[in-house]
Amino acid sequence: MKEHSELGGVAPARTVTLEDVARLAGLSPMTVSRAINKPQVVRPATVARVMAAIQATGYIPNLLAGGLASRRTRLIAVVVPQINNSMFVDTVQAISDRLAARGYQMLLCVTGYSSDNEAETVNTILSRRPDGMVLTGIHHHAELRKTLLNAALPLVEIWDLTPTPLDMLVGFSHEKIGQRIGEYCLQRGYRSLGLVWAGDRRAQLRRRALAEVLQGQPGCRLQGVNAPVPTSLGAGRQGLSQLLAAGQRFDAIVCSSDTLAQGVIMEAQARGLRVPEDLAVIGFGDLAFAEHNQPAITTVAIDRLKMGELAATLLADKIEGQAPAEAVVDLGFTLRVRESG
Numbered sequence: 001m002k003e004h005s006e007l008g009g010v011a012p013a014r015t016v017t018l019e020d021v022a023r024l025a026g027l028s029p030m031t032v033s034r035a036i037n038k039p040q041v042v043r044p045a046t047v048a049r050v051m052a053a054i055q056a057t058g059y060i061p062n063l064l065a066g067g068l069a070s071r072r073t074r075l076i077a078v079v080v081p082q083i084n085n086s087m088f089v090d091t092v093q094a095i096s097d098r099l100a101a102r103g104y105q106m107l108l109c110v111t112g113y114s115s116d117n118e119a120e121t122v123n124t125i126l127s128r129r130p131d132g133m134v135l136t137g138i139h140h141h142a143e144l145r146k147t148l149l150n151a152a153l154p155l156v157e158i159w160d161l162t163p164t165p166l167d168m169l170v171g172f173s174h175e176k177i178g179q180r181i182g183e184y185c186l187q188r189g190y191r192s193l194g195l196v197w198a199g200d201r202r203a204q205l206r207r208r209a210l211a212e213v214l215q216g217q218p219g220c221r222l223q224g225v226n227a228p229v230p231t232s233l234g235a236g237r238q239g240l241s242q243l244l245a246a247g248q249r250f251d252a253i254v255c256s257s258d259t260l261a262q263g264v265i266m267e268a269q270a271r272g273l274r275v276p277e278d279l280a281v282i283g284f285g286d287l288a289f290a291e292h293n294q295p296a297i298t299t300v301a302i303d304r305l306k307m308g309e310l311a312a313t314l315l316a317d318k319i320e321g322q323a324p325a326e327a328v329v330d331l332g333f334t335l336r337v338r339e340s341g
Contacts, residue, residue: 077106083110086288086304092108095308119140132315133148135156158311161328169328171307171331172302174202178209178213180300186213192219192249198228233263239260253268255282280341298339
C-alpha cells in the first residue's frame with residue numbers, strides 16, 4: 001500500500017562572496033583572503049573578526065586554486081550515518097552506479113548519527129567545491145543549513161520527507177509508517193506491545209506515531225527498550241531479554257529495524273517461544289534476509305534502490321542545467337505481511 005503527498009521545494013539563496021565577508025568584517029577583501037589562507041601572518045584579532053564574519057554569513061572558503069574554482073569537479077559527496085548493514089548501502093550503491101553512468105564520481109562520508117559530526121564533515125567537503133551533495137535526513141544544524149543555502153549547491157536530502165527541503169528531496173514519511181504499523185497491530189488484535197527501538201531521530205518519529213495510534217485504545221499497553229545505533233542482531237536478542245525479564249506477556253514485539261527483529265526472533269526461539277503463535281515480531285526496512293528468514297519477517301519495505309537512482313538523477317540533471325519536474329519525491333512505503341506476525 002503506497003502513500004504519497006504532493007509537496008514543493010524552496011529556492012536557494014544567493015551565494016555569499018568574499019566581498020560580503022569583508023564588508024561585514026570592515027576589512028579589505030585582500031585582508032580577508034590573507035586571514036583565511038595565511039592566518040599566521042595576520043593579527044589574531046583580525047583573524048577572529050574574519051572568522052566571526054564567515055560564521056555569520058555562512059561563507060565557504062575556497063581551498064582550490066583560483067583557476068580551478070570555476071570548473072566542475074565531477075565529484076558528488078554522499079553523507080550517510082552508517083554502512084554497517086544494507087539499510088543505507090543499497091541506496092549508496094544505486095547513487096554510485098547512476099552517477100558513474102553520468103560521468104560523476106562519488107565521495108562517501110560516514111558521519112554516525114551525530115549532527116555535530118555531520119556539520120563538521122559537510123563543511124570540510126564544501127571547501128573542496130563538489131558539484132553536488134546528498135544528505136541523509138532533513139534535520140541539520142542551523143548554521144549548516146545557512147551554509148548550504150548560501151552555497152547554492154545542487155543538493156538532495158534522502159530518507160525523510162518535508163515540504164521545505166534545502167533544495168531537492170527523495171524520501172518517505174516516517175510518521176505515516178509508524179501510524180500504519182499501529183493500525184496493523186490493532187487490526188491483528190495485538191494489544192500488548194514490546195518495542196525494541198533505536199534512538200536515532202527518524203526511528204523516534206516512527207515510534208511516536210505508533211504510540212499515538214495506540215494511545216487510548218482499550219487494553220493497549222506499550223513497553224520499550226532502547227537499542228544502540230547502528231542496530232545489530234545481538235541488540236535484538238538483548239532487547240527481548242530485557243522486555244521478558246519482568247515476566248510480562250506480549251502479543252507482539254515491534255522493532256525499528258529488520259536486524260533487531262531477526263535478533264528478537266532468535267532469542268524467542270532460544271526460549272522456546274513460537275513466532276508468531278506465542279509472539280509476533282515486526283521489523284522495518286525489508287532488508288535482503290527478511291523474506292528468507294525462518295519465519296519470514298513482517299516488515300515495512302522502502303524502495304532503497306529507487307531512492308538512490310532518483311537522487312543521483314536529480315543531482316546530475318540540475319548540475320547540467322535541467323530543472324527538476326518535482327523538487328520533492330515521496331516514494332511511499334509498502335507493508336510486507338509475512339510469517340512472523
